[in-house]
Amino acid sequence: MKNILRIMLEGSYTNLKRILFAADRVTDMELRRRILEGKVQPEPKVAEVPCIGCAGCSNACPTGAVEMKDLDEPVEIAEGLVKTQIPVINSEKCVHCYYCHDFCPLYALFGQPGTIHPNDVGEVEFDAGEVIQKPVKISEDKIKFIAQFLADRSIIERKNSPLEAGKGFR
Ligand code: SF4
Numbered sequence: 436m437k438n439i440l441r442i443m444l445e446g447s448y449t450n451l452k453r454i455l456f457a458a459d460r461v462t463d464m465e466l467r468r469r470i471l472e473g474k475v476q477p478e479p480k481v482a483e484v485p486c487i488g489c490a491g492c493s494n495a496c497p498t499g500a501v502e503m504k505d506l507d508e509p510v511e512i513a514e515g516l517v518k519t520q521i522p523v524i525n526s527e528k529c530v531h532c533y534y535c536h537d538f539c540p541l542y543a544l545f546g547q548p549g550t551i552h553p554n555d556v557g558e559v560e561f562d563a564g565e566v567i568q569k570p571v572k573i574s575e576d577k578i579k580f581i582a583q584f585l586a587d588r589s590i591i592e593r594k595n596s597p598l599e600a601g602k603g604f605r
């Protein structure tokens with residue numbers, strides 16, 4: 436009993452020290468100040484240049500955290516494929532399930548770095564126009580599954596005719 440009381444008192448004292456003197460803090464106090472003052476820029480969550488604007492991420496998001504925003508000027512990515520929107524993640528609605536990242540066709544179909552990530556998209560550099568001309572080597576079932584989430588079906592449809600599972604398609 437005496438020991439339990441001692442442990443409780445020591446715990447309370449340590450917590451009091453943490454609160455009053457910022458002891459043992461993991462978060463740097465300077466960083467905390469800069470966050471509170473709004474001086475720390477959030478990391479980008481969408482790589483806007485390689486994103487093809489298909490809205491797959493928005494359709495796959497279970498919490499409605501991904502909104503598609505109109506671009507000022509449409510961008511032609513490849514023949515017959517024009518990007519008119521890009522996604523924006525609302526961090527307050529995001530539950531970090533990573534569906535947006537995993538269903539992004541650039542990642543899921545073409546094996547490229549995902550152009551959307553709930554935390555930090557990182558450096559994503561590739562030419563999406565070139566990438567989507569390449570054959571895709573995944574099963575027809577998986578293509579069908581991913582196609583459900585794509586608002587712009589042309590990304591799949593323009594490659595659909597010579598489709599053969601396992602062989603890829605153009
Ligand atoms: S990680 Fe966040 S934004 Fe992405 S699908 Fe999940 S809830 Fe939506």
Ligand code: SF4
Nearest residue numbers: 486487489490492539
């Ligand atoms: S699924 Fe990927 S390519 Fe499509 S809009 Fe979202 S981030 Fe862009």
